[in-house]
């Protein structure tokens with residue numbers, strides 16, 4: 001089975017490519033290396049095509065004889081989209097449209113796309129179930145809503161087999177901590193291991209549904225193998241609700257000492273609370289259970305410590 005992974009040199013994509021190759025799938029990665037890196041695919045036996053999903057010829061080459069496409073390529077950060085909305089729109093919304101056109105030209109390989117919990121935005125209902133009103137608060141969230149809406153509309157208009165996942169806060173090995181738009185787990189782990197104060201935006205009571213990247217890779221791989229389709233978006237998270245202060249407590253338990261915190265202003269476009277309703281996911285993937293948060297965090301800390309060759313004590 002041949003699977004194209006766009007954004008496969010990124011955090012989630014490279015973890016997914018590794019899982020798929022280990023299971024004997026043939027993987028073709030398309031990535032322009034704007035936020036990802038070749039090093040993420042070290043030791044992964046995948047074909048690598050460097051370039052943008054905005055290039056139709058490159059997509060046609062990648063999709064030749066493909067059975068499935070997992071479209072993860074995007075500029076994935078809320079603050080980055082607030083700083084440069086057009087760049088986010090091009091990569092995320094127009095990029096998805098280009099991938100959909102390439103899927104049509106290729107005769108309809110199965111397609112999984114990555115949307116985001118950020119589409120729920122200002123809607124305060126908890127937990128977030130897929131039927132509720134979306135209310136994006138950032139250009140990034142709008143571009144992800146466009147990603148899933150285009151995908152589901154293409155399924156309806158052109159008979160494509162698709163699945164649009166809404167990822168929540170995915171974390172794990174390979175996630176970058178070394179840029180201004182780093183996600184919360186790598187930013188916290190990196191600070192903890194480097195002896196810097198934990199950069200805490202807001203008061204830390206904001207909550208997130210953290211999902212270990214290994215759990216995400218397993219669900220996507222199963223979707224591809226079984227060609228699981230849905231006419232509506234599907235949350236890819238398991239309903240956990242952890243505050244940032246709670247996350248710091250867990251990290252303190254793992255590293256074995258208290259961690260200083262640096263108080264920073266809240267970030268524009270961030271949502272206060274996020275927690276998934278997992279009903280639809282559990283119906284489609286009844287056998288899959290997530291890696292528990294504590295174990296995923298331990299793996300993540302171990303990877304960061306190895307990558308930075310720091311000691312945990």
Ligand SMILES: NC(=O)c1ccc[n+]([C@@H]2O[C@H](COP(=O)([O-])OP(=O)(O)OC[C@H]3O[C@@H](n4cnc5c(N)ncnc54)[C@H](O)[C@@H]3O)[C@@H](O)[C@H]2O)c1
Pocket residue numbers: 006007008009010011012013030031032033034035036037051052053054071072073074075076091095114115116117166167168169170171183
């Ligand atoms: N990490 C999360 O918690 C999270 C949450 C919700 C949604 N998502 C979505 O999951 C997907 C993967 O995110 P990630 O966290 O692995 O981010 P990432 O930045 O590590 O990966 C994105 C990859 O896409 C590549 N890319 C960007 N623009 C491209 C383009 N025009 N053409 C080809 N490649 C391009 C980047 O180089 C990178 O390798 C994204 O679509 C993101 O929006 C992630």
